[in-house]
Amino acid sequence: MYHSLIELLINKDSKNYYQYKKILFDNIQHWSDEEKNILITYLNNYIIKQINSGNSDYINEQYHLYIQFEELGIFEIKDFISHTRINNVIHIYLRNKDINRAEDFLEKYITLLNNEDKETCLHFNLARILFENKKYKK
Numbered sequence: 001m002y003h004s005l006i007e008l009l010i011n012k013d014s015k016n017y018y019q020y021k022k023i024l025f026d027n028i029q030h031w032s033d034e035e036k037n038i039l040i041t042y043l044n045n046y047i048i049k050q051i052n053s054g055n056s057d058y059i060n061e062q063y064h065l066y067i068q069f070e071e072l073g074i075f076e077i078k079d080f081i082s083h084t085r086i087n088n089v090i091h092i093y094l095r096n097k098d099i100n101r102a103e104d105f106l107e108k109y110i111t112l113l114n115n116e117d118k119e120t121c122l123h124f125n126l127a128r129i130l131f132e133n134k135k136y137k138k
Contacts (some may be wrong), residue, residue, distance in 0.1 A: 001027060005042060017046050025068070033077040040074060063096045070105070081112045083121040090125045094132045102129055 004023045008016040024039055031039065043065065050058035066089050068074075075081050075089075086109055093102035106125050113121060130136075 001039075005039070008042065008046065012046070012049075017043075021065075025072075028072065033080075036074065037077055037080050040069070040080075059092065059095060062092050063098070066092060067101075075109055076112070081109050083113055083117040086110065086113070086121055086125065090128060094128060097132075099129060099132055102132075 001023050004016065004020040008020045021043055024043070028036060044062075047058045047062045047065065051062065075085075086106065089105055089109075090102045093099075093105060102125075106122070106129070110118060110122050110125075
């Protein structure tokens with residue numbers, strides 16, 4: 001596991017990314033929530049760097065990774081979800097025209113935020129969802 005992570009960090013290529021991802025998810029049940037949080041961050045960081053460098057194929061990869069996170073309960077890990085993470089997930093779901101998934105995600109995970117961030121995050125993302133639905137008057 002750690003060997004594949006080191007290979008990803010050194011080589012920074014898609015082959016090592018997919019190898020690390022496979023090993024991570026094949027063994028995810030063996031890690032504590034804190035370790036999962038850290039190990040998954042490496043996946044996210046790689047994808048974000050790829051997207052930011054113009055590799056739009058990774059938008060779809062991020063979309064599928066977020067779906068996998070939902071299926072595995074990753075978003076429910078203590079301290080994993082934040083208003084920034086919710087914003088990013090909603091952005092990717094909307095970018096993939098999956099408005100229903102964006103709505104469901106927001107409804108499910110907004111409750112995990114602290115009160116300080118909850119209202120702003122909720123209204124910001126509801127506005128984005130309404131905009132994507134072309135409901136400009138609400």
